[in-house]
Amino acid sequence: MSFKANDSLTEQIARYLGNKIVTGDIAPGARVQELRIAAELDVSRGSVREALLILQRRHLVDIYPRRGAIVSSVSRDDVRELFALWFLLLEEVAVHLSANWQNDDLAGFFELMTELGAHHRQGDTEAFYHSGVNFLSLLYQHAGNRYTQQTLFDLLPQAQRCLYAILRTGKSQLDRTHSFLDTLLKAIIARDEATLRQMVPAFGNAYSLLAQAAADELTR
Incomplete structure (x- = not known):
C-alpha cells in the first residue's frame, strides 16, 4: 500500500481497511487483527487502533472490550x-442544493x-460504483448544514x-441507479423541489x- 503525504496516516489506514470491508474482503463478524494489519502495512499498532476508531464512527466496525x-x-x-436516515438526509441536501446553486456549483x-x-x-x-460514490460525496458538500x-x-x-452489493446483482440495478441520479440532477437544475420531495423517498x-432482500449478498 502506498500512502499519500497530504492525508493523515490513520485516515489512509482507515480508508484501506474500509474498502476491504465495503467490498467484502473482510466479512461482517470478522475480527480485525491489529497486529496482522500493522505488520501488513508496516505501520504501528497504535496507528491501526486509531484507524479502527475512525471506522467505528463510520459504522463499519464495532469495538468491544x-x-x-x-x-x-x-x-x-x-x-x-x-x-x-440516509435518504431522509439526502432529500434535504438535494432540496437545499436545488434552491441555492449558483454559477459553477453544478459543473x-x-x-x-x-x-x-x-x-x-x-x-x-x-467504475460506475466509484463514480456514483464520487457523485454522493460531491452532493454532500452542498448540504448547507x-x-x-x-x-x-x-x-x-x-x-x-x-450500493456495492446492489450494483453487483445485475445490469437492471445499474440501469435503475443511473436513471435515478440523472433524474435527480435534472430536478436540481430545474429547482424542482416538489419532484425531489417525491422521487428521493420513493427511490429510497x-x-x-x-x-434488505439482498442482505445476505452483503456478507459475501
Whole structure:
C-alpha cells in the first residue's frame, strides 16, 4: 500500500481497511487483527487502533472490550435503519442544493454524470460504483448544514457496502441507479423541489427493500 503525504496516516489506514470491508474482503463478524494489519502495512499498532476508531464512527466496525474490533453486521434491520436516515438526509441536501446553486456549483455533477453514462453504457459496474460514490460525496458538500454533512459522510462507508452489493446483482440495478441520479440532477437544475420531495423517498424506499432482500449478498 502506498500512502499519500497530504492525508493523515490513520485516515489512509482507515480508508484501506474500509474498502476491504465495503467490498467484502473482510466479512461482517470478522475480527480485525491489529497486529496482522500493522505488520501488513508496516505501520504501528497504535496507528491501526486509531484507524479502527475512525471506522467505528463510520459504522463499519464495532469495538468491544477484550475482543477488539469486529466488522459490523449488515442484517435486514441494519439496512432498513440505514436507508431510513440516509435518504431522509439526502432529500434535504438535494432540496437545499436545488434552491441555492449558483454559477459553477453544478459543473462537477455534469462531469460525473458524463462518467456515469459512459460506465453505464459499457456495463462497467466497478467504475460506475466509484463514480456514483464520487457523485454522493460531491452532493454532500452542498448540504448547507455541517451536522447533516458530517452525518452523511460518516454514513457513506456503510451506504457504500449496500450500493456495492446492489450494483453487483445485475445490469437492471445499474440501469435503475443511473436513471435515478440523472433524474435527480435534472430536478436540481430545474429547482424542482416538489419532484425531489417525491422521487428521493420513493427511490429510497424501493432501494431499501432491494437491499434488505439482498442482505445476505452483503456478507459475501
